[in-house]
Amino acid sequence: MIIDSEVVTLSRAQFALTALYHFLFVPLTLGIVWILAIMESVYVMTGREVWKQMVRFWGVLFGINFAMGVATGITMEFQFGMNWAYYAHYVGDVFGTPLAIEGLMAFFLEATLVGVFFMGWDRLSRIQHLLVTWFLALGTNLSALWILIANAWMQHPVGAKFNVQTMRMEVTHFSEVLFNPVAQAKFVHTVSAGYVIGSMFVLSISAWYLLRGRNVDFARRSMTVAASFGLAASLSVVVLGDESGYAVSENQKMKMAAIEAMWETEPPPASFTVFGIPDVQNRTTHYAFHVPWVMGLIGTRSIDTPIPGINNLVEDTKGKIENGLQAYGAMLALRANPNDAQAKTTLAQYDDDMGYALLLKRYLADPRQATPADIQKAADSTIPNVPVLFWAFRIMVACGFYFIALFAYSFWLASKRQLDRNRWYLRLALYSLPLPWVSTELGWIVAEYGRQPWAIEGILPTALGVSSVTAGQVWISLGGFVLFYTALAIVDAVLMVKYARKGPDELGLWPMRHAPRAAGATDAKGALP
Amino acid sequence: MFDITTLRVIWWALLGILLIGFAIMDGFDFGVAALLRVLGRTEDERRVLLETIEPTWEGNQVWFVLGGGASFAAWPTLYATAFSGLYLALALVLLAFILRPVGFNFRGKIHDARWRAVWDGTLIFSGFVVMLISGVAFGNLFLGLPFRYDDDLYMTWQGGFFDLLHPYAILAGLVSITMLLTHGACWAAYRSDHAIAERAARVARWMALAYAVTFVLAGIWLGYGIPGFTVAGPVVMDGPANPLFKQVTIGGSWFTSYMLYPWFWAAPAIGILGAIGVQWTVGKHTLAGFLCSSLMLAGTILAAGFALFPFLLPSSLDPRSSLTVWDASSSHGTLALMLGAVVVLLPIVILYTGWVYRVMRGRVTLEDVRHSHNTY
Numbered sequence: 001m002i003i004d005s006e007v008v009t010l011s012r013a014q015f016a017l018t019a020l021y022h023f024l025f026v027p028l029t030l031g032i033v034w035i036l037a038i039m040e041s042v043y044v045m046t047g048r049e050v051w052k053q054m055v056r057f058w059g060v061l062f063g064i065n066f067a068m069g070v071a072t073g074i075t076m077e078f079q080f081g082m083n084w085a086y087y088a089h090y091v092g093d094v095f096g097t098p099l100a101i102e103g104l105m106a107f108f109l110e111a112t113l114v115g116v117f118f119m120g121w122d123r124l125s126r127i128q129h130l131l132v133t134w135f136l137a138l139g140t141n142l143s144a145l146w147i148l149i150a151n152a153w154m155q156h157p158v159g160a161k162f163n164v165q166t167m168r169m170e171v172t173h174f175s176e177v178l179f180n181p182v183a184q185a186k187f188v189h190t191v192s193a194g195y196v197i198g199s200m201f202v203l204s205i206s207a208w209y210l211l212r213g214r215n216v217d218f219a220r221r222s223m224t225v226a227a228s229f230g231l232a233a234s235l236s237v238v239v240l241g242d243e244s245g246y247a248v249s250e251n252q253k254m255k256m257a258a259i260e261a262m263w264e265t266e267p268p269p270a271s272f273t274v275f276g277i278p279d280v281q282n283r284t285t286h287y288a289f290h291v292p293w294v295m296g297l298i299g300t301r302s303i304d305t306p307i308p309g310i311n312n313l314v315e316d317t318k319g320k321i322e323n324g325l326q327a328y329g330a331m332l333a334l335r336a337n338p339n340d341a342q343a344k345t346t347l348a349q350y351d352d353d354m355g356y357a358l359l360l361k362r363y364l365a366d367p368r369q370a371t372p373a374d375i376q377k378a379a380d381s382t383i384p385n386v387p388v389l390f391w392a393f394r395i396m397v398a399c400g401f402y403f404i405a406l407f408a409y410s411f412w413l414a415s416k417r418q419l420d421r422n423r424w425y426l427r428l429a430l431y432s433l434p435l436p437w438v439s440t441e442l443g444w445i446v447a448e449y450g451r452q453p454w455a456i457e458g459i460l461p462t463a464l465g466v467s468s469v470t471a472g473q474v475w476i477s478l479g480g481f482v483l484f485y486t487a488l489a490i491v492d493a494v495l496m497v498k499y500a501r502k503g504p505d506e507l508g509l510w511p512m513r514h515a516p517r518a519a520g521a522t523d524a525k526g527a528l529p
Numbered sequence: 530m531f532d533i534t535t536l537r538v539i540w541w542a543l544l545g546i547l548l549i550g551f552a553i554m555d556g557f558d559f560g561v562a563a564l565l566r567v568l569g570r571t572e573d574e575r576r577v578l579l580e581t582i583e584p585t586w587e588g589n590q591v592w593f594v595l596g597g598g599a600s601f602a603a604w605p606t607l608y609a610t611a612f613s614g615l616y617l618a619l620a621l622v623l624l625a626f627i628l629r630p631v632g633f634n635f636r637g638k639i640h641d642a643r644w645r646a647v648w649d650g651t652l653i654f655s656g657f658v659v660m661l662i663s664g665v666a667f668g669n670l671f672l673g674l675p676f677r678y679d680d681d682l683y684m685t686w687q688g689g690f691f692d693l694l695h696p697y698a699i700l701a702g703l704v705s706i707t708m709l710l711t712h713g714a715c716w717a718a719y720r721s722d723h724a725i726a727e728r729a730a731r732v733a734r735w736m737a738l739a740y741a742v743t744f745v746l747a748g749i750w751l752g753y754g755i756p757g758f759t760v761a762g763p764v765v766m767d768g769p770a771n772p773l774f775k776q777v778t779i780g781g782s783w784f785t786s787y788m789l790y791p792w793f794w795a796a797p798a799i800g801i802l803g804a805i806g807v808q809w810t811v812g813k814h815t816l817a818g819f820l821c822s823s824l825m826l827a828g829t830i831l832a833a834g835f836a837l838f839p840f841l842l843p844s845s846l847d848p849r850s851s852l853t854v855w856d857a858s859s860s861h862g863t864l865a866l867m868l869g870a871v872v873v874l875l876p877i878v879i880l881y882t883g884w885v886y887r888v889m890r891g892r893v894t895l896e897d898v899r900h901s902h903n904t905y
Binding site: 063064066067068070071072073074075077078080081082083085086087088089092093094095096097099100101102103104105107108109111112113114115116118119120123124163165166167168170171172174335467468469473476477480484488491492495498499 | 583584585586587588590591593594595597598599600601602603605606608609610611612613614616617619620623624626627628629630631633634635638639676680681682683684685686769770771859860862863866867870871874875878881882885888889
């Protein structure tokens, strides 16, 4: 095979673009659906109509967003085959399973129930509709669970082994894939980020109503729910972010070192660099401001375990490439003669490092011809983009602490019933709206850009995963995505703003203009003008 | 529990079930969407048509997503090869699947005729694109596709989008369009206001006739004009999933498996009987018309799958690279695990899907849409 680097670059750009775009909508769905479930539970328990109308109003905005999430999600399911065919072949035996189970267990549930959620109000009893909402919430969140199990396997591939006869990774222990420690930390961290987004969404729009003096009791109630849920979520996102960081330092040492711009191994416990200007050329960080001990404690949870620096990791990688070449040679020998006992032993000994030999395929058709210079180049290529990771991580964490402060203050105001007294607070709540999206997207950039050059950490380099497509074809699809996604983003934003501005009052949801109509097959839909 | 050969056959059957599930469950959504401006002459009529499918299309679409996910897990090489090889065709299908959810949701959000016309356009487009491309893709399976693997099983594809438009593939596209339009029209006849239902029944009868003609033509052409693929030498059913371990010859007949297993003829017969059933039952205000068109779809897909068996994706460029049921599956462990997941979860899915259809049952009338205000 010959790797066309333009196809690789374009395919990566397309995947990054479509994934980041998809994740503008997903986390809002993940969060707001619980807020709807909480509101509807209050309605069923108290019987107060205002809570039902809150579910219906926030439900309209949820629906617009849900449609975009579904529309952009299908792209993700099929892009592995379209643009990453060798990846799909090489790891489909492991990676495909969580995606398929996601469809069966989660996506079916949420997609089937979403229609009844909107159109079933007058056809279901209160309890039945409440159950629909709760199962809808459960479905969306289970969906995230399975996707993150798949993603975690890319970061920390466990429970699988290379099979020389089929030229791919095959599952040996599915339970290890399922209970991957990275998956657990990542799942809670990611859904919590979604809950923060959902809470911020409700908080900000409600703050806007209070600033205008509209929908006051409606907005105060909504804000109280958002503040409580948001406080719990922002605490969870930071704490589980720490758990995620611990998992990363265990399994992806290079990503950790790049986030820290830590070029050399420090004597433990390592310090945390709050600020600095990473200099990739000279492999150093200028103007660094360190806080002693913090990194060592977060990363290793001990005071005497060292965290390896980038330069040391590159040296280690060279050794792994040498091992990988042993495995690669043995693999070729076995393919020629399946009964070669010597090759079998060598492959069994080194197959964990075979992926490192594949790093050389970017430069050479036959990795076995590699010179020490090639090996050095391949080892250097395992350093991700340090400045991007360094800054993305710091902005994300700063946002996280800001969310805790904002939601804690909101919660305090809500409990003192003073949410509408403080105009500067309301403005702050309104203008904070984009921040959780910024931090969430940066979080994915840290996780996935920091994984490079690997598609599957240590197993399959990204460049090797591409399909046999031409650059022209990918240009066409990429152009199409940019065009249609931009157009849809504009329409989505226009509709969101339009319906948020209209508010429950102008939509006739609250205060209610007339008593709710009797249920019946002739009028199943309720009362929007 | 099962040996690898049995699991491969089971997963071949499940692939068929997922395809048929998608065609039956989501096919009528596409059919109704494509016929939106034919069956719905006024805005109220179009809203009736849309409200017959709006509560359930989203769940139906998951059959497609699951088809993708399940083939990724159970037939990874098939998933990788077909989707990357048919790159631009798949990109068009994706576009249809991207425009459809927003079309449904955004259409009613602004009360303006031009706005609605735009989203009607996207719904009609998405309907026709998916019907046409799935048919054309099926047609191309019989012609063979231009791919080969190297020893690393890296696939190379030598062909572009327009190479797919062979006359036979276009005929297969017509089979797909006529059968799914029949299906959509049968649904509209079953669920929408009587004025629209009569129009829909007429469309269904004509489309079912057109389907029967194109389907029979496609069968005759396949029998007399298109060479079949045959696995040469002893067929190893439980070997490693590597397509390069076998030899394939071109020049036999695609009907060989029908000669081998005469009961396979039941499949095309069910397709034609379904079309006849549609003529009889559609417009009689019962579910029968819809059931007949569902049989039509199932029979057609089974007929194609039986003819291909054991091939999944024949290669015209390098016949031995062709993917078959015996050499394109995942490992024994994954097939068994996924079968377990399907056996446990699919009945649950069918249960709650059935419940949702029951809750949302009943004919949607013009009177309904004039008084209802959809928050969806």
